[in-house]
Amino acid sequence: MPIGPPSTFTRAFATALTTHCQTAGLTQRQIAERIAREQFRQRGSRYDRPTDAELIKATEQWAKTISRWKNGDALPRDPGDLLLVLGVVHPEGTAKDWIRRWNQARKRTDFAVGTSEEPAPPQPRKLIVDETPADTTPAVSVSANSGAVGTFNALIPVNGRPPIIWPHRIGIVPAPVDCRQDRRADHVLAACLAGEDGAPVLSGMGGVGKTQIASVYAHYSWDTGAVDLLVWVTATSRDAILTSYAQAAADATGIEDPNTTIGAARFLAWLAEPHGRRWLIVLDDLQHPADLNQLWPPTVPTGRTLVTTRRRDHALTAGRQLIPVDVFTPQQSAAYLADKLDHDPGRLTQANDLAEDLGHLPLALAQAATYVMDQGLSCAGYRTRLTDRRRTLADLAPETGALPDEHRSTITATWALSIETADTLRPVGLARPILELAALLDPNGIPSLVFTAAKIIDFCATRAGRSVGSDDVQDAIRLLHRFNLVTVDDTIRRIVRVHSLVQRVVREATHPHDKQALVSAVIDALSDLYHAGWAGDHTLRELQVEANFRALLATDEPHIPVKLASMDPTSAAKLLYVSDWDAMEGLRTRMDPKDADAIEWAMIFLPEGGGGP
Template structure:
């Protein structure tokens, strides 16, 4: 970065060092100016703290006194800063002397623009003159060549901490030094103040990291007092961004940058989807919490914030370097430094933080697509839910468990990460029990999903036992006709038949009894009733009645097409099963043809990496083999295995099934036992 400034200084008339507060823009400009002066490359150096127009005028007036002839009747009058500034800029325009003007910390480009009868204060473009601007702004109105001053690299941050410690005879554990740099997000200002603090208090890096992780301590508690700030810092880490937030809030649309930052501060610093921050819950929050305008009548309701307003608020944060907003990366459209987030969270009273957290949860839940065709979006939404939970877990359990908590775990499972889903719901059940008690419906729901994903991950016997225990508790707490109790009966019936020695006939009987109760309670067209018919048909077939299963599935499919539509995942599942049972009833070629057709629709609706699409490829390969194309089946299973290993992993039950069938069909194609390598 220093090299870029130095090289640019010889060829570029105006350079703008832009970046968030704390990255070292001022120090970099000072180093460049000092080097140029000591090298004799400039005859006049003017340093301007450009936080306001008055500050710029004052600095120019002082410079004018130095460069103009005191006997000249047109000499600048320091008591008339506007006139003095004009004289100084005129001198800079006409002189042959080499000058360098540093405009440090330009808070608003408008302060230097010539508008409303005021003169333009930007230095002139002259071959013998150079201008360096530092600013947190990234406005297009800033002149010159923009240099984005970013964070330290990992090696730079580690090296900086080690050097500062070594200067005091300290040689801390290199691993702890590296982790401290990571904890502080490689922000130069934070690193400088943290190392000064721990040296002053004789702490090692591990102890300081423990204090940093302690949420009872705020950022101001973890840096030196104002009188002990290092490197001529003017503000602590926590105060560094306050002025930027005030400026951002005054940009159009006024009053929205601050409440938007409240939401951003609770989500994943590595990337927040645009759809979350422009969702209806987010817009409602921005409308309600818009920073008041002094000229606004308090009795007049503010105009509702729209999607464009929310996007413009993100641009305000971007312009002041409080966040990076890149709309062309929608799944990670907004990134923000973790210390900016922490400083923002710590500025919020607990009640306000909880309100913002519930808004974020609502926004995440609403942004989640019904079908996760885009795996990158699902991963981003799960990462943001994890960040939200880490920052404001208590708020998500008041008054009940927020739906996004459950949806996140199911997202893991439905995208193939069944082992992760089981672990997630184990933790969620613990949290629900602690926050709501063992008999709360949401605690029972966490147990419900834990049992399901336990079975999906391969522990069928454990899932059946857990489902039976859950059913007893739901009968006691909720009663026999509650939908959650019926759901518990559904899962218990399924896992009874799913094991290697499963009771398939018993499962079919249990689903027949459940269907009668769901028809009575929910009616024939309720999705849960249709799902029960699906399971009943499945277990009839598994119990040996393939023809009956095919007939029942065909009847179910007609109703699903009418109620749910052709592209609903349940409809696609029924078509999948219908093809399967027709094959089991003896029509292997017809099954292969039907699976080909449904696979095309699964690819279109669910995407190529969805577990149901991969399962469709499994079944198509199987029926190709059963129809006589053993070599084609083996090839298809080999291709499928590559994708399942990539998407699901080596231990997923579906991956293990594919490995088995690949061995089988290779053996059939070769006339001998095959092997998987």
């Protein structure tokens, strides 16, 4: 089968690129170096300061690549590479027009990459055209009686579809976020994937930046030529995983299976074959561990698998390295806000306080910074709106179509799916009420004994519509822990922690009809815990009651004074005495004067230290 010269489209592309390179007034080496620097910059703070050796290597690779494009020997492998070059040689050009030309050239199957009569040009990455399933031989031998003699590298259809050119990428890898911060998890992940530690699992609550850590690693692996196949899977369902695997199987083997289950099995089998291809599979935002049953990529020396998820179930982490992803450190929050707000002193007023208000959650900081810029506010102005109880968190986020960094949802919606899913798992119907209770208490530490108090168990039974025991409540807490909605610290008397923004989102979503019962159950539980733990001084349990009742008062729920007024005045007085004496002044305005007087007199006549039970 004779193979002709490069197509008209390819020649036109090469001519236009050569013209623009000449017009730029730069040498090919200078152009290549600028492109290399821009590529490092786009990968984010972890990679935007390359060593001299890395920059020289990348420059040489780009110089060779540009030479091949100008000679008509090759085309850019994707629009991203094309736009990198145009940003240097033709910055005022129309990207849409160039992408159209590139697509026209790529669609031509009569475009020859090269022939054996010419020395193979140096390549920054090894480009190989597959001609048969799982065959790594890049050439086609043509006999003399077929009209041509020699060995050619060419695009030849396999089973009715054009073969792929290696290296190959499947799926859309998210772009690096603006003003990205270097994270500890970046380095742990790189070290894990450099070794033989199996499939690492990036786990953390929604909004901490797991996807971004994975995408930066994926971009780095692709751009440095560390992988031949990169597959990015949005793993929100088993069907989504099967579909991505089936597409990868069709691309890698040339065989399209109408049944995605068969296609996925073919892909997993191909990954295990000794073909020498280096691959990276990223399974992003895994919702259910069971979705990967029989679908985990094989463990082979040339392959790596990376999972991001809000879950931390044992089924996910057994035999794999769990890499916890936490919120920003205060230093990272400060650096991020400074970069996002253009280091403007006016806008940065109270920036550290705002970061503390938002719990250093990366997603919340990104959306708050965007809102500040869009509304012409300062961090201090945003804090004022944040404390305005007439506004919800949804009111303080950018419009859905104006979210930063390709966010798919606002901070308010980030945890909604996790809460809904957790509430459907065993013990069914308890995850949400337990989280609603936790949303009224101290985010830094809630004694687990609070949740097993009799009044709390009664409340949960009413909400679930069935009999509930203390074991059921403990199981619900562990369930929320597995979803990264709370954290259970077993080392300090079983303390439960929950992020302050999760608390606010849950409080704002709680049905008004449930709030009175919630407040009543929480106050009764704290009162019981206080009396049970009395030891005549400030024991740890008493301090925990103090912190949690103070947190409850800070929510300013209107049912709090109603509940206190209905209690024995001495019991109410003891809670106020150990937590916030001054709070009574504000509560009085929402109580019957006689009830308020009774509680205040009880507080006055309590023995020093608050009195015993």
